[in-house]
Amino acid sequence: MPKRRMLFRSRLKPESVQEYVRLHQQVWPELLEAYRKAGITQVSCFLNGLDLVVYSEYEQEVYEREKEALSRKPVEIRWQALIKPLRDPDFEQRSFEEVFHMPFIPNEESAA
Numbered sequence: 001m002p003k004r005r006m007l008f009r010s011r012l013k014p015e016s017v018q019e020y021v022r023l024h025q026q027v028w029p030e031l032l033e034a035y036r037k038a039g040i041t042q043v044s045c046f047l048n049g050l051d052l053v054v055y056s057e058y059e060q061e062v063y064e065r066e067k068e069a070l071s072r073k074p075v076e077i078r079w080q081a082l083i084k085p086l087r088d089p090d091f092e093q094r095s096f097e098e099v100f101h102m103p104f105i106p107n108e109e110s111a112a
Contacts, residue, residue: 001059003041007096008054016086017050023082031075038070039063050088 012020024045035043039062046053070076087093 001061003057004060004063005055005057005098005101007098008056008093009096010052010054010093011088011091012047012050012052012086013088014050017047020052020083020086021047028075028079031079034070034073034075038066052087 039059040056041059042055042057044055046055
């Protein structure tokens with residue numbers, strides 16, 4: 001099943017950084033399970049000052065089929081209701097298309 005990777009860039013409000021970090025240090029297990037069922041296999045959030053980058057990997061076929069259902073799940077609605085107000089509304093959010101990926105291939109040194 002083909003995997004896709006996505007990068008999303010946003011910005012937080014200055015007063016929201018600590019709350020954003022706090023929420024992501026204790027992401028609800030039921031939210032993670034909903035993401036997995038929707039085909040999302042990895043999510044990483046990176047913060048540099050107010051700049052936020054979110055990287056995700058997902059099973060394309062599963063995600064395309066399940067993303068609408070995910071957006072209607074109560075746990076996702078609650079999570080987004082907490083996260084959305086933390087973002088800077090004046091910053092134009094952007095998604096990036098992947099144009100290159102170097103897959104991991106173990107070499108002799110890393111296998112030892």
